[in-house]
Amino acid sequence: MQQSQLSSGDVIADRRADYAKMLNEGGEPDAAAELMEQALELTPVWAAGWYRLATYRENAGKVESAIEAYRKTLALDPEDTFGASLKLALLGDSETPDRPPSRYVERLFDDYAARFETSLVEKLDYTVPQKLAALVAxxxxxxxxxxxxxxxxxLLGPEICARAGRLEGYDLSQNMLAKAAEKAIYHHLARADLSLAPEGSGVFADGAEYRADLIAAADVLMYLGNLESTFAIVDRLATSGADFAFSVEDAGEGDGFHLGPSLRYAHTESYVRSLCRRCGFELIETVKTTIRKDGGKPVAGILFLARR
Incomplete structure (x- = not known):
């Protein structure tokens, strides 16, 4: 049994965990936490259970005990499948990580792939692919x-494929890539981790020196935090005169980036501008816009079009 799996492997513990989830959703996080503690007495090495307990304690306003449970989650799941390190940072227990754990992002989108387009487009008013495609057009x-x-x-591929002789796509999630393949518009699809240096990212797995004249990243960078590795990949991909079209969540004034309660990163315009300059990209256009809704509220973002 893998310690990080969603089921505990114990029928009684799972039943208590399911009831605890119902209590939390019904506005009773204290009762949910108490029941989850009972489940964990039966399965003390269940990482997903400790993460649930941490969430219920946090919802109940018990920050210190939530931190304790998030730490336990991380100890049982060193790859940080559940993003416990991000929660610990938000609760003030640690420094904000430069980037989220790759396993957390991979699991998040593997689990989300089947309902991704319905949730994002129909429920969250997501229009970044169309807006980025308009900049490119x-x-x-x-x-x-x-x-x-x-x-x-x-989602972006159909919007830009008519302008490209060859279209390639890269993503961390195999389930997402499988959905992209169903569209039959990409000439090549492969798994890649944009948080890594170019050599280890998977984008250049065959050792080829790509010369792309259009690089796009629609609502990707908010899952990366520090963007230096991503810009290093773009730097290696781009030919002279290449266009780079991408979006970020808007962090407002200042410099750098920060982690939000959504567990996504927001970036300042000045931070993005500095990275563009460093890689020899001139900003052609910037557009401040709403990129989606979150909890019924609009999420502010910035679209960029830069040229090598």
Missing amino acids: STGRKYSLAVDLGCGTG
């Missing part, structure tokens, strides 16, 4: 090779 250019970084289920 405004150039009037045709591209020989377009690379869709963090392509997900391929």
Whole structure:
């Protein structure tokens, strides 16, 4: 039995955990936490159970005991499948990580793939692919090779494929890539981790020196935090004169990035501008817009079009 799996492997513990979930959803996090503690007495090495307990304690306003449970989660699941390190940072127990754990992001989107487009487009008013595609169309250019970084289920691909002789997509989630393949518009799809240096990212797995003249990243960078590795990948991908179209969540004034309660990162415009300059990209256009809804509220973002 894997310690991080969602089921505890114990029927009684699972039943108590299910009831605890119902109590929490019904507005009784204290009672949920108490029942979850009973479940964990039966299965003390169940990482997912400790994460649930931490969440219920946090919902009940018991920050110190929530931190204790998040620490236990991380100890049992060193790969941090559940993103406990992010929660610990938000609760003030540790420094904000430069990037989320890759296993957390991979599991998040593997689990989300089947309902991703319905949830994002129909329920959250997600329109970034269309808005980014409009920026790309405004150039009037045709591209020989377009690379869709963090392509997900391929929402951006149909919007830009007519402008590209060849379209490639890269994503951390195999389930997302499988959904993108169903669209039959990508010439090549492969798993890649944009939080790693170019050599280990998977984008250059065959050792090829790509020369893309369009690189796009639609709502990807908010799952990365520090963007230096991603810009290093873009730097290696891009030919002279290449366009780079991408979006971020808007962190407002200042410099750098921060982690929000959504467990996504927001970036400042000045931080993005500095990375563009460092990699030899000139910003052609920036657009501040709503990129989706979260909890019924609009999420502010920035769209960028930069040229090498």
